[in-house]
């Protein structure tokens with residue numbers, strides 16, 4: 001479970017993904033935090049506005065639904081305007097099966113149940129894409145590409161995979177947006193997420209005996225139980241080196257190959273760096289932070 005981004009972190013993450021950002025006056029303190037929780041956050045919800053010139057509407061909201069109605073608005077030309085920082089009235093309630101598939105980053109996203117016990121406004125970031133949603137209004141390439149970058153930026157910040165991104169219609173039967181394939185959209189987000197574009201974490205290449213470079217393979221998450229078995233392995237060494245590279249290493253010697261309490265303290269620093277707190281930053285590796293750490297295959 002992750003702590004939401006601050007306004008500055010949000011803007012920085014989007015700009016790092018190559019987006020053009022506009023800031024609506026007042027957006028940094030514009031939210032619905034007074035009526036409910038904001039965070040921990042678990043995912044990203046994509047919407048279409050079902051209208052045109054919706055920027056002021058998604059900022060201010062309507063008489064029956066006060067704004068902000070999302071965190072960012074995306075114009076046809078690809079400009080992202082920040083309109084909300086905190087809880088926003090974008091998602092409403094979600095079905096538990098749909099919400100859980102997003103939280104666990106399931107590769108399949110089931111049709112939402114009719115019962116909707118989850119307050120998704122407290123748990124998700126929302127993007128409103130300017131589009132009539134009638135199936136014929138196009139999403140210009142610049143706009144679609146910006147939507148992919150927006151979702152990828154949020155996932156990259158939190159160490160999430162593209163399966164943390166769902167369409168509004170995938171969370172609740174009440175909605176039909178967005179009017180494009182979310183499977184294709186997730187595949188496009190996944191493509192952006194690897195190889196990483198942030199400086200210092202770019203995919204490294206190694207030379208084989210033939211001189212042909214091949215990309216580094218990352219070690220899959222071995223499961224939370226693995227670390228509690230006090231392992232001694234090349235994987236622990238590789239993990240420790242990555243923690244050191246990320247500025248989270250607490251080692252006086254090593255790292256590796258024996259898992260020790262220092263590994264746990266180092267990993268806890270990495271979890272905090274990724275926005276986790278409390279028991280989610282206890283130093284026992286989890287799938288999300290492991291994926292974000294990109295430990296080379298030992």
Ligand SMILES: [Zn+2]
Nearest residue numbers: 047048168177
């Ligand atoms: Zn929607």
